[in-house]
Amino acid sequence: MGEDRVDGAADAEQLAQRYQSLVEHTPDGICVHARGTIVYVNSAMVRMLAAEGADQVIGQPLTQFVHPHSVLGMIERISTLTYSGDASGRAEMTLVRLDGGTVPVETVSVLTAWQDHLAYQVVVHDLTAQRAAEDAQRRAEQYFTTVVSQLEEGVVVIDRNGRVESANPAARRIFGTDERSADLLGATIEELPMVLLDANAQPLPSTRHPIARTLATGETITGYIFGVDRPDGQRRWLSGSSRLLNPGDPDSPAVSSFADITEFRASRRQLEYQATHDSLTGLANRSLILSQLAGALATSETLPVATVLFIDLDGFKAINDTLGHAIGDTVLQIVAQRLQRALRGDDLVGRLGGDEFLVLLSGPARRVDLDTLVARLRSSMSEPIIARGHRIEVNASIGATELTPGDHRTPEVVLHDADLAMYRAKPAGHRESGALGRRPNNTHAS
Structure with a gap:
C-alpha cells in the first residue's frame, strides 16, 4: 500500500511538471491572479508585458496591467x-505594458x-499581429x-443575381444618374434607368450583355462596345470589359468597367466621313464611288447597281x-442638292471633282425609265440658280453605261x-479633247 502511494505521488508530480512545461512554452500568455493580485505568469506573458522577468509582475495588482477602459468589463466577466x-466567454481587452505601451488581447478566464484557495487563470492571446x-x-x-x-x-459591381452592388461616381456620371440617387443600387440590368444598346444602336437584351455571360460562365470579356440612352435623352457610347471580382470564388460577383468613347467614336466617324465624302457638297467622293462600284461588280447575284450615270x-x-470661285462653289452645292432630291434614297450620287458627278442607280432599269430619269435630271439642273444676286443657268451633259450580270x-x-458616253452627249461647242474612243454598245449619250 505504501508503495502505491509513493507511485501515485510520483505520477502526480510528473503530470504537474508536464503541465508546467506546457504552460511555460505555450505562445499564449498565462496569468493567474487571486484577490486582485498576480500570483503567476508564464514566459509569454512576461514578454507580452515587456517585463524583464516574472518577478516584475508577480505580486503586483492586476489592474496595473489592465487598461482603465477594460477594467469594468473584466470585473463583470x-x-x-x-x-x-x-x-x-472570449472577450477582447487592452493590457498596459511596463513601458507604457498597450497590447490588444483576447482573454478567457477560468x-x-x-494552492489552498480559488484563483482566476487567464489565457491571453495577443491580437497585435x-x-x-x-x-492593413x-x-x-x-x-x-x-x-x-x-x-x-x-x-x-453586379452580384450573382444580376443586381448592382456598387457603382463609382464615374459610372453614375456616365449613366446620367444623380450621385445621391439610389436608382442604380439593387437594380437588375432590366431595371436600370436607361436603355442599353448594342454596337449597331439596337436594343440590347440583358441576357446578351457581356456581364450576363461573365456571371454565367466566369469568362472575362474585354473590348466590347455598347451604348446607353440616358434619362436626360443623351446617348453615350462605351467601351467595356467584364470579369469576376474573385475568380476563385464560385459565388463571386462580377465587375464591369467602361470608358466613355462617345467623342472618340464621333471623331472617328467624322474622319471616316471626311475620307469618303466631298468636303464642298457632302456627296460621296471618287474613292467611295469606286469602292461601291467595285463591290457591285464583284457580286455574283443580282447586281445592286444597274446603271452608272456620268454628269x-x-x-x-x-x-x-x-x-x-465662291459663286462657282455655290452653284456646285445647289446642283448636288438637286441631284439628291431627284434620285431615290438607295441611289448613290457622288462628285468626282470639279463639275463632274457620278450616279450609281440601284436595281434593274428599263431604257424608257432611264430616258425619263435623265430628262428629269437635266430639267432639274437647268432651272435658274440665284447666287449672290446673279441669275445663272446651268445645263448638264449626261452619259450612261449599264452593268450586266457577269460584267x-x-x-x-x-x-x-x-x-465617253457623256462626252458624246455634250454640245459640240462645249467638247474638250481627252474623251476619245468608240462608245461601247451598253453606253448611252443623253
Missing part, C-alpha cells in the same frame, strides 16, 4: 464565475484551485475605394472665270465608258 472550472493585418486590409480597402472613386472609368456641267469654267469591267473602265 469574472464575477459570473462561481465554481471551480467555470470559464468566461476559476480554478490554486491580427490587428495589424486588419488595419482596411487601409488597402480605403485606398482601393479612393482610387476607384477617382477613376474617369466607370466601375459597377458634267456645260460651260462651268466660264462661271468660275467670270463670277469667281468583267473594272470600276475604272466603267467610269471611262460612262465618261
Whole structure:
C-alpha cells in the first residue's frame, strides 16, 4: 500500500511538471491572479508585458496591467464565475505594458484551485499581429475605394443575381444618374434607368450583355462596345470589359468597367466621313464611288447597281472665270442638292471633282425609265440658280453605261465608258479633247 502511494505521488508530480512545461512554452500568455493580485505568469506573458522577468509582475495588482477602459468589463466577466472550472466567454481587452505601451488581447478566464484557495487563470492571446493585418486590409480597402472613386472609368459591381452592388461616381456620371440617387443600387440590368444598346444602336437584351455571360460562365470579356440612352435623352457610347471580382470564388460577383468613347467614336466617324465624302457638297467622293462600284461588280447575284450615270456641267469654267470661285462653289452645292432630291434614297450620287458627278442607280432599269430619269435630271439642273444676286443657268451633259450580270469591267473602265458616253452627249461647242474612243454598245449619250 505504501508503495502505491509513493507511485501515485510520483505520477502526480510528473503530470504537474508536464503541465508546467506546457504552460511555460505555450505562445499564449498565462496569468493567474487571486484577490486582485498576480500570483503567476508564464514566459509569454512576461514578454507580452515587456517585463524583464516574472518577478516584475508577480505580486503586483492586476489592474496595473489592465487598461482603465477594460477594467469594468473584466470585473463583470469574472464575477459570473462561481465554481471551480467555470470559464468566461472570449472577450477582447487592452493590457498596459511596463513601458507604457498597450497590447490588444483576447482573454478567457477560468476559476480554478490554486494552492489552498480559488484563483482566476487567464489565457491571453495577443491580437497585435491580427490587428495589424486588419488595419492593413482596411487601409488597402480605403485606398482601393479612393482610387476607384477617382477613376474617369466607370466601375459597377453586379452580384450573382444580376443586381448592382456598387457603382463609382464615374459610372453614375456616365449613366446620367444623380450621385445621391439610389436608382442604380439593387437594380437588375432590366431595371436600370436607361436603355442599353448594342454596337449597331439596337436594343440590347440583358441576357446578351457581356456581364450576363461573365456571371454565367466566369469568362472575362474585354473590348466590347455598347451604348446607353440616358434619362436626360443623351446617348453615350462605351467601351467595356467584364470579369469576376474573385475568380476563385464560385459565388463571386462580377465587375464591369467602361470608358466613355462617345467623342472618340464621333471623331472617328467624322474622319471616316471626311475620307469618303466631298468636303464642298457632302456627296460621296471618287474613292467611295469606286469602292461601291467595285463591290457591285464583284457580286455574283443580282447586281445592286444597274446603271452608272456620268454628269458634267456645260460651260462651268466660264462661271468660275467670270463670277469667281465662291459663286462657282455655290452653284456646285445647289446642283448636288438637286441631284439628291431627284434620285431615290438607295441611289448613290457622288462628285468626282470639279463639275463632274457620278450616279450609281440601284436595281434593274428599263431604257424608257432611264430616258425619263435623265430628262428629269437635266430639267432639274437647268432651272435658274440665284447666287449672290446673279441669275445663272446651268445645263448638264449626261452619259450612261449599264452593268450586266457577269460584267468583267473594272470600276475604272466603267467610269471611262460612262465618261465617253457623256462626252458624246455634250454640245459640240462645249467638247474638250481627252474623251476619245468608240462608245461601247451598253453606253448611252443623253
